[in-house]
Amino acid sequence: LSRGMFVQVRNVLHNMPACDVAHLLESSPGKTRILFWDLIDTEFHGEILEELSDDVRNSIIHQMMPEAVAEATEGMDTDDLADVLRNLPDQLYQEVLQALDSQDRHRAEAALAYEEYSAGSVMNTDTVTIRPNVSVEVVLRYLRMRSEIPKTTDTLYIVDEQDVLIGEVSLTALVTSQPEVIISELMNTDIVPIPATMPESEAAILFERHNWISAPVVNEENHLLGRITIDDMVDIIREDAEHSMMSMAGLDDEEDTFAPVVKSTQKRSIWLGVNLLTALLAAMVSNLFEDVLGQLAVLAILNTIVPSMGGVAGNQTLTLVIRAMALGHVSPSNTRSLMIKELTVGILNGIIWSVLIASVVGLWKQDLYLAIVIAFAMLMNMIAAGISGVAVPLILKKFKIDPALAGSVILTTVTDIVGIFAFLGTASWLLM
Amino acid sequence: LSRGMFVQVRNVLHNMPACDVAHLLESSPGKTRILFWDLIDTEFHGEILEELSDDVRNSIIHQMMPEAVAEATEGMDTDDLADVLRNLPDQLYQEVLQALDSQDRHRAEAALAYEEYSAGSVMNTDTVTIRPNVSVEVVLRYLRMRSEIPKTTDTLYIVDEQDVLIGEVSLTALVTSQPEVIISELMNTDIVPIPATMPESEAAILFERHNWISAPVVNEENHLLGRITIDDMVDIIREDAEHSMMSMAGLDDEEDTFAPVVKSTQKRSIWLGVNLLTALLAAMVSNLFEDVLGQLAVLAILNTIVPSMGGVAGNQTLTLVIRAMALGHVSPSNTRSLMIKELTVGILNGIIWSVLIASVVGLWKQDLYLAIVIAFAMLMNMIAAGISGVAVPLILKKFKIDPALAGSVILTTVTDIVGIFAFLGTASWLLM
Numbered sequence: 001l002s003r004g005m006f007v008q009v010r011n012v013l014h015n016m017p018a019c020d021v022a023h024l025l026e027s028s029p030g031k032t033r034i035l036f037w038d039l040i041d042t043e044f045h046g047e048i049l050e051e052l053s054d055d056v057r058n059s060i061i062h063q064m065m066p067e068a069v070a071e072a073t074e075g076m077d078t079d080d081l082a083d084v085l086r087n088l089p090d091q092l093y094q095e096v097l098q099a100l101d102s103q104d105r106h107r108a109e110a111a112l113a114y115e116e117y118s119a120g121s122v123m124n125t126d127t128v129t130i131r132p133n134v135s136v137e138v139v140l141r142y143l144r145m146r147s148e149i150p151k152t153t154d155t156l157y158i159v160d161e162q163d164v165l166i167g168e169v170s171l172t173a174l175v176t177s178q179p180e181v182i183i184s185e186l187m188n189t190d191i192v193p194i195p196a197t198m199p200e201s202e203a204a205i206l207f208e209r210h211n212w213i214s215a216p217v218v219n220e221e222n223h224l225l226g227r228i229t230i231d232d233m234v235d236i237i238r239e240d241a242e243h244s245m246m247s248m249a250g251l252d253d254e255e256d257t258f259a260p261v262v263k264s265t266q267k268r269s270i271w272l273g274v275n276l277l278t279a280l281l282a283a284m285v286s287n288l289f290e291d292v293l294g295q296l297a298v299l300a301i302l303n304t305i306v307p308s309m310g311g312v313a314g315n316q317t318l319t320l321v322i323r324a325m326a327l328g329h330v331s332p333s334n335t336r337s338l339m340i341k342e343l344t345v346g347i348l349n350g351i352i353w354s355v356l357i358a359s360v361v362g363l364w365k366q367d368l369y370l371a372i373v374i375a376f377a378m379l380m381n382m383i384a385a386g387i388s389g390v391a392v393p394l395i396l397k398k399f400k401i402d403p404a405l406a407g408s409v410i411l412t413t414v415t416d417i418v419g420i421f422a423f424l425g426t427a428s429w430l431l432m
Numbered sequence: 433l434s435r436g437m438f439v440q441v442r443n444v445l446h447n448m449p450a451c452d453v454a455h456l457l458e459s460s461p462g463k464t465r466i467l468f469w470d471l472i473d474t475e476f477h478g479e480i481l482e483e484l485s486d487d488v489r490n491s492i493i494h495q496m497m498p499e500a501v502a503e504a505t506e507g508m509d510t511d512d513l514a515d516v517l518r519n520l521p522d523q524l525y526q527e528v529l530q531a532l533d534s535q536d537r538h539r540a541e542a543a544l545a546y547e548e549y550s551a552g553s554v555m556n557t558d559t560v561t562i563r564p565n566v567s568v569e570v571v572l573r574y575l576r577m578r579s580e581i582p583k584t585t586d587t588l589y590i591v592d593e594q595d596v597l598i599g600e601v602s603l604t605a606l607v608t609s610q611p612e613v614i615i616s617e618l619m620n621t622d623i624v625p626i627p628a629t630m631p632e633s634e635a636a637i638l639f640e641r642h643n644w645i646s647a648p649v650v651n652e653e654n655h656l657l658g659r660i661t662i663d664d665m666v667d668i669i670r671e672d673a674e675h676s677m678m679s680m681a682g683l684d685d686e687e688d689t690f691a692p693v694v695k696s697t698q699k700r701s702i703w704l705g706v707n708l709l710t711a712l713l714a715a716m717v718s719n720l721f722e723d724v725l726g727q728l729a730v731l732a733i734l735n736t737i738v739p740s741m742g743g744v745a746g747n748q749t750l751t752l753v754i755r756a757m758a759l760g761h762v763s764p765s766n767t768r769s770l771m772i773k774e775l776t777v778g779i780l781n782g783i784i785w786s787v788l789i790a791s792v793v794g795l796w797k798q799d800l801y802l803a804i805v806i807a808f809a810m811l812m813n814m815i816a817a818g819i820s821g822v823a824v825p826l827i828l829k830k831f832k833i834d835p836a837l838a839g840s841v842i843l844t845t846v847t848d849i850v851g852i853f854a855f856l857g858t859a860s861w862l863l864m
Contacts (some may be wrong), residue, residue, distance in 0.1 A: 027761040029769035051641075073851045088602045137811045140572075143607045152645065153604050154586055171603045172585050208670065209451045209483075211663035213584065213645055229735045230662050231643035235789060237638065237666060241673030242755060245680070250744070253543035257756040258766075261773055268748050272741060279740040280792065286733040292507060293729040300732030301718040307736075308711040309704060312682070316700050320683035323674060324689040329459040334690075337461035341693055348697045360712065 010039045016337045018044065020052035025060070029258045034063060045072035055256035058087050066092055070099030079122045079232065082111035096422075119203045120196030123217040123226035124152045124238070129159045130183060132166060137179035153230045154213045158187050165193055165216055165224045193218040194227055203228060204236040205328065206242075244322050247404035274409050282307070282416040285347045289424035293431060298365055299427050302374060305357065306423050310381035310415030313349055317342050317389025318407050325393060325403065345387020350379035373430055377422035384418040442471045450476065454483035457492070461690045466495060477504035482512045487688035490519050498524055502531030511554045511664065514543035547832075552628035553637045554668070555649040555658035558582045561591045562615060564598060584661045586645045590619050597625055597648055597656045625650040628657055635660060636668040637760065676754050679836035683707075694858035706841050714739070714848040721856035724864060730797055731859055734806060737789065738855050742813035742847030745781055749821025750775045750839050757835065758824060771822045778818020782811035805862055809854035816850040 013021055013036065021040065025033050025048070037060055040048065047058055061069055061084065069092070074082050085093060085108055097105060097211050109124075114120030128149050130139050138383055139156070143149060156174070158167040167187035177186055193216045194203050207215065207230055214229045246252060250271025257268075286293065286303065293300050321338070330338065354375035362371035392411050393403035445453055445468065453472065457465050457480070469492055472480065476793065481489055481504055491503055493516065501520075505513050505528070517525060517540055539557075546552030560581050562571050571588070575581060590599040599619035625648045626635050639647065639662055646661045678684060682703025692700075693852060699824055705864070718725065718735065725732050753770070756762050786807035794803035825835035825844050 015640070019643075023641060023760065026759075027763060027766060029766060029773070032769075106766045140607060144610060147608050149604050151584075151602065151604060152643075154584075154645070170583065171607060172581050172583060175572060175607065176579050176581055178576060208666055209455060210449070211584075211666075213586070213662065230645065230666070232664060234640055234643075234662070234669060237670055238673050241670050241677075245673075245677035245751060246755065248677070249748050251748060251751060251777055255752060257752060257761050258769065258773065261780065262775045264773070265777050265784075268745070268777070269781070269784065271748065272744055272781065275741060275744045276737070276785065276788065279737040282740075283733050283737055285862060286736070290729050294726075295734045297722050297726035297732070299462065300729070300735065301715050301722065302735055303717055303732065304718070304739075305708075305711045308714075309707060312704055312707045313700070314705065316681050316683060319677060319683060320687060320689060323678065327458075328455065329689050332461060334459060334461060337690065341461070341690065343697070345697050345700070348693065349700070349704065352697070352701065353708065356708065392757075428697075 009036075011300045013040055014044070015164070018047035019051045019136045021048050023295050026056050026257070028055060030059070030260060033060070033258070034224075037063075041072060042068065045060050046074060046076050049073075049084065049120060050076055053256070054083070054087065055252065055259065057084070059256060059259070061088065062092075065164045066095035067099050069096045071102065074104060076105050078111045078124055078226075081108050081414055082114075082121060085112060086116055104318065105247045117200050118192045118196065119198040119200055119217055119228060120225065122200050123196070124150070125226040127157055127216070127227045128153055129157045129163075129224065130169075132158050132160075132182075132187060135179065136174060136177045136181045136183065136186070137386040139174065139183065140179070150229065152214065154290075155216075157216050157224055157227070158183060163223045165191075165218055166223055168216065169190065193222070193224075194228060195220070200233075200236050201240050204233045204240065207233040208237060220311075240326065240340050242324060244319075244404040247402060248264060248319070248322075248408045250405075259390050271409075278409060278413040278416065281413060283308075283421060285312045285417050286424065289428055292424060292428040296427070296431065298367075298370065299424060302370075303363065303423060306374065306377045306381050307416045307419035309314060309353060309357075309378060312413045313346065313382055314385035314389045314411045315408060317345070317386055318393060318403075318411050321390055321393045322403050322407060325397065330394075335394065336388075339387070342390045343383065344386075346389075347379075349386070350382030353382060354378040369430055373426045375424060376426050379421060380422040381415055381419040385415050388414045438471060441468075445472055446476070450479035450666045453480050458485060458488050458689070462491075462692060465492070469495075471646075472705070474500065474503060478506060478508050481505075485598055485688070486515070486519065487684070487691065489516070491688060491691070493520065494524075498527035501528045505532065506536060510539050510543045510556055513540050514546075514553060517544060518548055546628060549632050550628065551626045551630040551632055551649055551660060552634075552657065554632050554664050555628070555660050556582070557658040559589055559648070559656060559659045560585055561589045561595075561656065562592050562601075564614075564616040564619060566615055567611065567619070568606060568613050568615070570616065571606065572611070576663055581711040584646065584663065587659075589648050589656055589659070590615060591656050595655045597623075597650055597654055599623065600648065619799040623648070625654070625656075626660060627652070632668050633672050636665045636672065640669060646843045672758065675757060675837040676751075679752075679834060680751070680840045682837075689787065703841075705844065710845040713845060714852060717849050717852045718856065721852075721860055724856060726861065728859070730799075730802065731856060734793065734802075735852065735855060736811050738806065738809045739848045739851035739863050741785060741789075741810060742817045742851045743844045745778065746817035746821045746843045746847045747840060749777070749818055750823060750825060750835075750843050753822055753825045754835050754839060757829065762826075767822075767826065773821070774818045774822045776818075777817065778815045778821075779811075780813030781818070784815065786810040801862055802859075805858045806855060808858055809851060812854040813847055813851040817847050820846045 004299060025036060028036060032099045071082055088096060109122060155168045155170050157165060160167055165190040168191055169183060171184055196217050196219055214227050216227050217225045219225055250268060252267060357378050358371040358375035361374050386412050393407050396403045396406055451555040456470060460468060505516055520528060587600045589597060591597055600623055601615060601619045605618055628649050628651055643778050646659050648659050649657045651657055682700060684699060789810050790803040790807035793806050794800060820843050825839050828835045828838055
């Protein structure tokens with residue numbers, strides 16, 4: 001590329017499907033990304049934007065002229081269009097909205113009326129609806145007349161005169177039925193429509209659990225508003241599954257791998273700042289035992305082992321509980337069982353690792369009392385780790401704080417402090 | 433339940449869809465789980481087993497008689513049947529295989545011929561195939577004659593006399609075309625079939641990127657073997673996305689929230705054992721500086737801050753890189769950019785946090801030299817964190833070791849050792 005083979009690259013890019021170009025852009029550092037983008041014909045910009053992850057999409061849009069953004073969004077799916085607009089800075093947003101043609105502006109405003117991350121904001125309005133009192137043959141004739149229906153249509157929705165959803169019929173049922181069968185005999189009325197106000201993550205869990213391909217979206221009066229398709233849900237399922245991991249490291253879900261340095265540093269510094277505070281807190285606890293540390297350097301050497309083990313054990317429990325909560329496996333009725341289980345695991349872990357660390361320290365430092373001290377501290381901290389691994393996320397959830405975001409840091413603080421107190425406290429009592 | 437309201441519970445269970453019963457079982461502690469299971473009519477066992485996660489399914493199957501397992505697997509999808517059999521202990525496996533009827537045994541053996549985690553092992557063989565030289569009308573007549581096709585069918589596959597895949601036609605195209613149109617004019621021949629030997633995770637990435645609902649599976653000679661549907665891929669996408677988080681805490685992907693205590697303790701102990709070794713390694717590094725620690729207790733107090741900050745910063749980079757690798761965003765061509773970016777973030781982080789920690793320590797301990805020592809150690813460790821956050825997963829991948837599993841522990845060892853060396857080393861040189 002650096003050798004100026006622009007024409008060749010351009011041809012290659014234009015022969016790739018939009019999803020592969022999007023993948024290439026996501027895998028490219030900032031400068032190469034813009035270079036690629038400028039090589040692509042503007043008519044393909046829309047399709048590619050639809051396929052990009054939020055962070056990367058925003059980084060590209062912020063470099064485009066409002067008219068170019070408006071042009072690119074032409075013919076975009078409603079949900080993607082709304083998503084692009086939502087992420088624009090205020091001024092750019094107004095300019096782009098002005099530049100849209102009236103039909104697109106209308107569509108965009110309708111989609112923007114739903115809250116971000118609601119089922120309404122990810123739905124498409126391209127549903128095919130039919131009446132219950134017609135025959136299969138009439139429906140087939142109607143579809144042939146339309147000559148095109150959305151690609152991902154697997155189900156036709158049956159509505160009454162007021163657009164109230166009364167049932168659905170799958171394309172597979174339609175093509176395997178005799179022409180004279182009436183739709184009302186064929187339709188499935190046992191459906192669970194998604195309210196437009198449902199959070200998209202909840203809708204995604206329903207899709208996953210029921211193996212849906214698409215599902216109808218309705219308002220409070222059960223009027224059909226649109227439909228959600230599995231391809232949009234797959235992205236949400238992945239994001240939600242990644243959310244916990246990324247949050248636990250203090251990162252954004254959709255963090256762009258090649259985000260600019262200053263932006264990355266800024267985003268990550270919050271987490272490092274919080275960690276500095278907890279590290280200082282742990283140092284202050286150690287500071288209480290300055291005397292004992294000054295007299296026995298061996299304590300300073302061993303001081304990190306117990307907190308470190310507690311941190312790992314606690315984070316195992318925490319990760320398990322956070323995932324179980326995300327999957328909807330934790331409810332008030334089983335909290336007690338979960339707590340008892342993890343507490344028992346903590347006690348068992350405590351016994352195993354305190355015997356082991358006592359043997360190691362006893363042999364290494366040839367000091368029986370020191371071995372007893374570290375064994376006791378290990379046992380205490382493992383139990384604390386088990387309890388707080390369950391309690392911290394549950395308490396955070398009660399206060400509506402994301403356990404994946406704050407859980408790890410609070411848990412580590414608990415295991416650090418318990419570990420240091422148990423070790424240095426027992427040491428100053430038994431060894432001094 | 434404990435009050436013996438068995439009949440009511442039984443009725444409720446039987447009126448729930450299988451996926452909801454599965455969810456209930458996954459949310460139940462061991463004893464309640466078995467109680468529920470025994471309340472459910474054996475005829476529903478198969479459906480429910482299909483919906484359960486691996487770990488929970490195995491815990492239930494291990495308590496069933498071979499005949500009961502064989503009965504439950506009747507009519508299961510081929511891929512689920514193979515999955516159940518694969519996870520049985522050897523003896524039970526033979527017994528269940530004997531108890532299956534010959535048709536199911538044949539199906540199971542065919543599916544078991546594919547390696548676990550390959551596309552072949554998750555495919556279903558219930559494809560609907562047609563010939564290219566017939567008209568839409570003929571196809572519709574054929575489908576009506578069959579009177580049933582698999583629910584998730586969205587595409588019919590077109591094969592020649594040797595069963596070689598030559599194209600596909602979607603149901604939506606079929607129902608919107610005129611009856612006299614010939615399939616060969618309608619079919620899409622620009623398809624990317626999935627080889628049966630492709631790893632299922634790769635297939636899942638293709639589904640996600642191309643927004644597929646289903647895709648054909650072929651052998652090396654392009655013979656159609658079956659099809660994969662999005663609902664099976666969704667589970668794999670979630671598992672893969674969760675895999676990194678669970679592995680980073682040393683847990684199994686599908687770990688059962690309510691697994692028995694001993695089993696849980698056993699599974700987690702490997703990770704704790706590895707951590708104990710690295711904690712001891714860090715203690716040994718501190719041990720090299722016993723003299724200096726003995727003379728300056730303040731060093732013991734501050735000794736944990738630098739390693740802790742390095743660990744957090746390093747894990748942020750590591751998490752980002754592991755996710756980028758899972759999404760296929762990292763290739764030899766952009767490794768250098770990624771390394772330079774994270775190194776720069778490391779230097780920037782180093783400057784920010786060394787200035788901050790120097791100020792805090794300078795004010796707290798009123799010691800300029802101590803402040804310089806800790807600032808220098810922080811800068812060094814942040815740079816080490818940035819470099820190893822990128823290098824560790826890349827090197828592990830080269831040696832075919834899962835970076836999510838081993839990355840975090842190796843990285844933390846690096847940042848611990850660099851942090852302690854930099855802090856205590858500089859201290860013994862400057863302060864003694």
